[in-house]
Amino acid sequence: MVDKIKKIYKNNPDLIIKNISDDVTIVYFESICSSDRINEFVTKPLIYENKVSAPHIIYIKENEIEKYLNNAFAIIISSNNNLCAAEVRGDLSRSIDSPETEPSINGPKDALTENIQLNLGLIKRRIKTKDLKIINKSIGKYTDTLVQVLYIKKEENKKIVKRVLDNLDEINISGIIDSSNISNALQEKVKSDFPTIMPSERPDEISNALIEGKIVILVDNSPFALITPSYFTDFINPVVDRYSKAIPSNFIKAIRYLCLIITLIEPAFYIATINYNQETIPTSLLINFMIQREGVPFPSVAEAIIMLIIYEMLRESDIRFPSKYGTAISILGALILGDAAVKAGIVSPIMIITIAICFISSLVFTNQDFSNSLRIYRFLFLLGAAILGLYGILLVFLYFLIKLCSTYTLDRSYTIPIAPYKEKYFYKYIWRKREK
Amino acid sequence: MKIKKLIIIFVILITTGCFNYVEINNLVIVSGIGIDYKDNKYVVTFENLYQNKESSDSNFATGITKTATGDTIANAFDNITLSLEKNPYYAHLKVVIISSEIANNHLDELFDFFLRNNDIRNIFSLVISKDITPQEIFNSSSKYYPVVSERIKNLLENNIYSNYISKNKYFKNIASNYLSGEKNITLSSIYKKDDELILGNLFVFDKKKVVGSLNQEQALILSIIDNNKPSSIIKVPCKIDSDKKLVIRIYESKTKFSIKKNEYKITNNLSAEIIENSCNINLENKESQKHITDNFEKEISNQTIDLINYLKIINSDILGINNKYFVKYRSKNSNYFKDKNFKVDTILNINKKGLIFEVKNDNE
Amino acid sequence: MITNKQKFSLIYFITNSFFLASGYSLIFKVSGKDTWLSMILGTLIGAFFIYLMNKYIFNKNSNNILTKLVTYSFHIFIIFINILVVRIFATSFFLTKTPGIVITLPFISLAFMCSKKGINTIVKMSELLLPISLFLITISMIAVLKDGSINSFLPLLTVPKRKIFISSLYYGIFTAIPHLMLYNINIDEKIHIKSYIYSSLISIFIGIIIISTLGPYLIKVFRFPEYMVLKQIKLFNFIEKIENLIGLVWFFDLFMSSSVCFYNLNKVINKNFIIAIIIASIVYFVEFVSKNYEYANYIYKHLPILLFIIGSIFFIIFYRNKKSS
Known part of the structure; x- marks a missing residue:
C-alpha cells in the first residue's frame, strides 16, 4: 500500500511517510499540515497509547486516499491495510482584519478571510x-x-x-x-x-x-x-446606514441618489446645454463660457471625452501603483489637471470642473461591477447628447430604464421595492421611517 | 449579429451630421433690437454682446450695434447678417425699442412677426423711443454702462417703487391685451438728454395707435387705481402757511368698480403713511386728523376725476371698464366708457406716521 | 401579476397621450374660455365609454381574419399619430434643422424594443416614470400660477351650448378611445374607471392653468399652448428658461402608448420581419405627411372624427365575438 502511494506521488518532495512502529505508517503532506497537531493528535497517542485521538477521524477506503491527502488529513495505515484519516490542518490564512473595501465608522469592524x-x-x-x-x-x-x-x-x-x-x-x-x-x-x-x-x-x-x-x-x-x-438599491445604500437613526440618515440617502443622477447625466447635460440649448444658461454665465473657450481648438465633445479618459487613467494608475514609491506620481497628476492644461490651451477650466464633479460623485459607489456599468452609461449619455442634444439624453434615459426594468435576479425583478411597489421594504431601504 | 446592427445604426446617426450642433463661439448674443420705419423701409438695429477687450478685467461684455434696412421686418433681419461674422442668437433678448412711427402704423406686423417666430421668447420689454431714433439710443454706450439694453432693463425694473411710469410688462401680456381688445395698452418711453437715458411719459393707445401721453402726475393716480402696491405721493398745502405742504405716501390700495347700466363708480380704499409734516399740525388730535383726511380725500378724488376726463376725451380705455361691463351684462358696448357718467369716491386711512412723534422747536 | 399602482400609471399615460399638439389646441379653438366646463363633461362621457368597453369588449379573444385586420389598423393608426406628433414637436422646439428620420427612427425602435421584453417591463417602466412626470408637471404649473388671473374666465358661459357639447365630445374621444388597446390586460372595471377619473382630473388642472395664464385670446392663437405656458416659469428669482427640460415630460406618454400598441401587434403577428416593414412604412409616411402642409392640417382638424370612426369599428367587430374562457 505504501509503495503504491510512493509511486503515485513520485515527484512530490513534500509527501512525508513515517513509520511509527512496524505496524503503523503515517502519510501526510508537510506543506499543508501542521506538525504540532500531528504530534499531538497522531504521533504521541500512537506511541504512548497505541491509538489515535483527534477531533476528526474517519475510516476511509482505498480510493479516497487522494481526496483526503489533499484536504490536509494524515492517513494512518495499519498492517492489515486498514486505513484511517485524521484532520491535522495547518493554519495558512491571515488573521482577522478590518474590511478594506467597505469601511465603516460605527458598526462591527471584522472581515472575512480566506479560510x-x-x-x-x-x-x-x-x-x-x-x-x-x-x-x-x-x-x-x-x-x-x-x-x-x-x-x-x-x-x-x-x-x-x-x-x-x-x-x-x-x-x-x-x-x-x-x-x-x-x-x-x-x-x-x-x-x-x-x-x-x-x-x-x-x-x-x-x-x-x-x-x-x-x-x-x-x-x-x-x-x-x-x-x-x-437588487439595484442594494448597490447604492450600504448596510452601515442601518446603524444610525432613521430620519437623519434620510438626508445622506438623498445625497447618494443625487450622486447617482449627477454621475450619469452631468457631462451630457453640460454638452447639450452648451451646444444645443443655450438658453438654459443665464446670460452672464454664457458670456463667461464664451470667453473661456476662446483659445481651445477642440469642440467641446472632444474635450469632454479627453478629460474623461484622463480621469479614468488616473484612477486606474492609483489602484495599481504601490504607495511606497512616493508622492511624485500624485504631483504629476495634479500638475496635468491643474493650471498647466488650462494655460497650455488644451481644455477650458469649466470642463475640468464639470468632469471633476462627475468623478467625485462616482466615488460614492464602491462596487466595481456597478461602477463599470455606470461608466458605460455615462459614455452613452454623452454620445446621445452630442448627436441630438436634450432629446438624445431623453432617448438614452429611456434605454437605460428599459435595460433596468428587464433584468431579473433569480426570477425576481431588479427594481424591487420601487417597481413593483412594496411598502414594507420601501420604508426600510429607500426612505426610512421611524420604527414603531 | 447584434453588434453589426448597432454599428450600422451608430454610423447612420453620426454620418448624417449633427445638424443642430452649434459651437458656442460661433454665436453672437443679441441683447436688444431697435425697429424704425423710414422712407418705406424698416430700419432694424441689433445690439450684440462681445467680450470687452479694452478694459483690464476681460470678463465683462460690451455692446456693439449693427444696422440694416429691408422691405419687411424679416428682410431687415436677414440683411443684418451680411455683416455679422457669427450666427445671431435671440434667446437672451431683453429689450425691443420701437419708434413712434411704428407705434402708430405698424404694430400689427410687429406682433405677428414676434409671436410667430421660433427663436424669440416672448419675455422681453417693449419700449417707445421719444424724439430720437432707436439707433441713436443704442449708440450711446458709455464706460460705466457698456450694454445699453441692460441699462434700460434695469431702469424699468429696479425703480418700480419710486416712480410710477415704468411699467415692465412682458411682451406676451401686451400682445394679449392689444389683440383681444380687453384693455388698451400703455407703453413706457425713453428719451436721451446729455448722454443720460431718462424715462419719459407713458404713451396711451387707442385700438390701433397712440392717442395721448400721461405725465408723471397723471401716472401717479393711474398707479393708485391699477396697482395693488403703489407708491404714490400726494401733497396738500397747509391751512395757514400755503407755502408748506403735508405729504403722504400711499402704500396699499384696493379699487372697486361698480358698474351699472347708466353710470359707473370708482371707489378707492387706500392706506397711507405720512412722510413730511412741515405744517406743525398736532397729529394726535382727532379733529385735525379728520380734517387732514378729508383734505386728502378731496384732492385724490379731484385728481382721479381729471384723469378719467382726460382719458374720455382721447377715448382710451386703459382701465378695462368696457370689459367689466361685458363681464356683468354679457353684451358688448364699446362706447360705455366714453359716454356714460361716472362718480369717484375715496376712503383714506392714514395709519402710519413714521418713526418720530414731532419735530418741535423748544424755544417757541 | 400587475399591481394596482402599475395599472394606474399605465392608464395615466395612455389617457394623456393625445393631448400634446392636438388635444388642447383643438379643444380651445372650439370652446374658448369655457373649456373647463367641457372638460368636466367630457370626463363623464369618457367614463361612460370606458364602462361600455369593459362590459362588452374586454377579455375577448378570437382569431378570425376580420378581428386581426381591425386590430392591425387600429394600433398602426395610433402609432402613426404618436410618431407624427413626436416629429412635429421635436422639430418645432428642440432640433430645428435635423431631418425627421433621425428623430423618429430611434424613438420608434426603442418603443419596439420595450414591447419585446414583455408586459411586465412595460408596466414597471410606467411605474418608474409616473413620479417624475407628476412631480415636474405640478411644480411647473404651480410656478406659473401666480401669473394667472381669474379674469380670464369671466364672464362665465358665454360660449354657445352647442360648442361646449362638441368640445366635451372631443375631450371624451381623445381620452377614452386609446383605452381600447388595453383589451388584453386584465383590469378590473372599478379600478379602470377610478384611475381614468384621477388622470383626467390632472389634465383638467393643466387646462385650467393654461387658460388663466395665457388669457382667452392667446389660447386660440398658439399652436402649442401647453408648451408656451412653460416659458413663463420663474422660480426663486433665478431659475428660468427651463422649458426645454420640462417639455421632455410630454414624450413619456407617447412612448408608453406606442409600446403597448407594439405589444398587442406582437401578439397578433409573430415575425419580426413584418413588424420591421411596418416600422419603415410608418417612418416614411410620417415624413411624407409632415412635409405637405395640407395633409397634416387635414389630419389635425379631423382627428377626433377619425379616432371615433376607427374606435367604433373596433368596438362593433369585437362585440360580435364570443367571450374567451
Whole structure:
C-alpha cells in the first residue's frame, strides 16, 4: 500500500511517510499540515497509547486516499491495510482584519478571510438558530474547491434555493480561484448590464442578508462571500446606514441618489446645454463660457471625452501603483489637471470642473461591477447628447430604464421595492421611517 | 449579429451630421433690437454682446450695434447678417425699442412677426423711443454702462417703487391685451438728454395707435387705481402757511368698480403713511386728523376725476371698464366708457406716521 | 401579476397621450374660455365609454381574419399619430434643422424594443416614470400660477351650448378611445374607471392653468399652448428658461402608448420581419405627411372624427365575438 502511494506521488518532495512502529505508517503532506497537531493528535497517542485521538477521524477506503491527502488529513495505515484519516490542518490564512473595501465608522469592524471555516464561524457567532441550513458542494476540475450555500429556512425561500443549487450544479469550469468565478458563471445566464450578485466582505452584512431571506455562497480561499438575489438599491445604500437613526440618515440617502443622477447625466447635460440649448444658461454665465473657450481648438465633445479618459487613467494608475514609491506620481497628476492644461490651451477650466464633479460623485459607489456599468452609461449619455442634444439624453434615459426594468435576479425583478411597489421594504431601504 | 446592427445604426446617426450642433463661439448674443420705419423701409438695429477687450478685467461684455434696412421686418433681419461674422442668437433678448412711427402704423406686423417666430421668447420689454431714433439710443454706450439694453432693463425694473411710469410688462401680456381688445395698452418711453437715458411719459393707445401721453402726475393716480402696491405721493398745502405742504405716501390700495347700466363708480380704499409734516399740525388730535383726511380725500378724488376726463376725451380705455361691463351684462358696448357718467369716491386711512412723534422747536 | 399602482400609471399615460399638439389646441379653438366646463363633461362621457368597453369588449379573444385586420389598423393608426406628433414637436422646439428620420427612427425602435421584453417591463417602466412626470408637471404649473388671473374666465358661459357639447365630445374621444388597446390586460372595471377619473382630473388642472395664464385670446392663437405656458416659469428669482427640460415630460406618454400598441401587434403577428416593414412604412409616411402642409392640417382638424370612426369599428367587430374562457 505504501509503495503504491510512493509511486503515485513520485515527484512530490513534500509527501512525508513515517513509520511509527512496524505496524503503523503515517502519510501526510508537510506543506499543508501542521506538525504540532500531528504530534499531538497522531504521533504521541500512537506511541504512548497505541491509538489515535483527534477531533476528526474517519475510516476511509482505498480510493479516497487522494481526496483526503489533499484536504490536509494524515492517513494512518495499519498492517492489515486498514486505513484511517485524521484532520491535522495547518493554519495558512491571515488573521482577522478590518474590511478594506467597505469601511465603516460605527458598526462591527471584522472581515472575512480566506479560510472557509473561520468565515463560517464569524457568521455562526451572529446567527444562532437551528433553521440555518448549510449545503456543501465541490466545484472545479483541478481545484475541487469547497463551496457552501447558506440560507435560513423560510416559506419564501424554497424556490430560489432550489434554483441556486441547480445553477451551481451546472457550472462546468476547470478551476475556481476566487468567488468571482462563480459569480460570473451564475450571471452569464441573465445577460444583463447590471450586476445581480453582490460580493461582500463584512459578516454583519451577510447576517443581515440571511435574516431577510437571501442566500449566501461561501467559497474557500476567497474573502468575498456572494449574496443573491441583489437588487439595484442594494448597490447604492450600504448596510452601515442601518446603524444610525432613521430620519437623519434620510438626508445622506438623498445625497447618494443625487450622486447617482449627477454621475450619469452631468457631462451630457453640460454638452447639450452648451451646444444645443443655450438658453438654459443665464446670460452672464454664457458670456463667461464664451470667453473661456476662446483659445481651445477642440469642440467641446472632444474635450469632454479627453478629460474623461484622463480621469479614468488616473484612477486606474492609483489602484495599481504601490504607495511606497512616493508622492511624485500624485504631483504629476495634479500638475496635468491643474493650471498647466488650462494655460497650455488644451481644455477650458469649466470642463475640468464639470468632469471633476462627475468623478467625485462616482466615488460614492464602491462596487466595481456597478461602477463599470455606470461608466458605460455615462459614455452613452454623452454620445446621445452630442448627436441630438436634450432629446438624445431623453432617448438614452429611456434605454437605460428599459435595460433596468428587464433584468431579473433569480426570477425576481431588479427594481424591487420601487417597481413593483412594496411598502414594507420601501420604508426600510429607500426612505426610512421611524420604527414603531 | 447584434453588434453589426448597432454599428450600422451608430454610423447612420453620426454620418448624417449633427445638424443642430452649434459651437458656442460661433454665436453672437443679441441683447436688444431697435425697429424704425423710414422712407418705406424698416430700419432694424441689433445690439450684440462681445467680450470687452479694452478694459483690464476681460470678463465683462460690451455692446456693439449693427444696422440694416429691408422691405419687411424679416428682410431687415436677414440683411443684418451680411455683416455679422457669427450666427445671431435671440434667446437672451431683453429689450425691443420701437419708434413712434411704428407705434402708430405698424404694430400689427410687429406682433405677428414676434409671436410667430421660433427663436424669440416672448419675455422681453417693449419700449417707445421719444424724439430720437432707436439707433441713436443704442449708440450711446458709455464706460460705466457698456450694454445699453441692460441699462434700460434695469431702469424699468429696479425703480418700480419710486416712480410710477415704468411699467415692465412682458411682451406676451401686451400682445394679449392689444389683440383681444380687453384693455388698451400703455407703453413706457425713453428719451436721451446729455448722454443720460431718462424715462419719459407713458404713451396711451387707442385700438390701433397712440392717442395721448400721461405725465408723471397723471401716472401717479393711474398707479393708485391699477396697482395693488403703489407708491404714490400726494401733497396738500397747509391751512395757514400755503407755502408748506403735508405729504403722504400711499402704500396699499384696493379699487372697486361698480358698474351699472347708466353710470359707473370708482371707489378707492387706500392706506397711507405720512412722510413730511412741515405744517406743525398736532397729529394726535382727532379733529385735525379728520380734517387732514378729508383734505386728502378731496384732492385724490379731484385728481382721479381729471384723469378719467382726460382719458374720455382721447377715448382710451386703459382701465378695462368696457370689459367689466361685458363681464356683468354679457353684451358688448364699446362706447360705455366714453359716454356714460361716472362718480369717484375715496376712503383714506392714514395709519402710519413714521418713526418720530414731532419735530418741535423748544424755544417757541 | 400587475399591481394596482402599475395599472394606474399605465392608464395615466395612455389617457394623456393625445393631448400634446392636438388635444388642447383643438379643444380651445372650439370652446374658448369655457373649456373647463367641457372638460368636466367630457370626463363623464369618457367614463361612460370606458364602462361600455369593459362590459362588452374586454377579455375577448378570437382569431378570425376580420378581428386581426381591425386590430392591425387600429394600433398602426395610433402609432402613426404618436410618431407624427413626436416629429412635429421635436422639430418645432428642440432640433430645428435635423431631418425627421433621425428623430423618429430611434424613438420608434426603442418603443419596439420595450414591447419585446414583455408586459411586465412595460408596466414597471410606467411605474418608474409616473413620479417624475407628476412631480415636474405640478411644480411647473404651480410656478406659473401666480401669473394667472381669474379674469380670464369671466364672464362665465358665454360660449354657445352647442360648442361646449362638441368640445366635451372631443375631450371624451381623445381620452377614452386609446383605452381600447388595453383589451388584453386584465383590469378590473372599478379600478379602470377610478384611475381614468384621477388622470383626467390632472389634465383638467393643466387646462385650467393654461387658460388663466395665457388669457382667452392667446389660447386660440398658439399652436402649442401647453408648451408656451412653460416659458413663463420663474422660480426663486433665478431659475428660468427651463422649458426645454420640462417639455421632455410630454414624450413619456407617447412612448408608453406606442409600446403597448407594439405589444398587442406582437401578439397578433409573430415575425419580426413584418413588424420591421411596418416600422419603415410608418417612418416614411410620417415624413411624407409632415412635409405637405395640407395633409397634416387635414389630419389635425379631423382627428377626433377619425379616432371615433376607427374606435367604433373596433368596438362593433369585437362585440360580435364570443367571450374567451
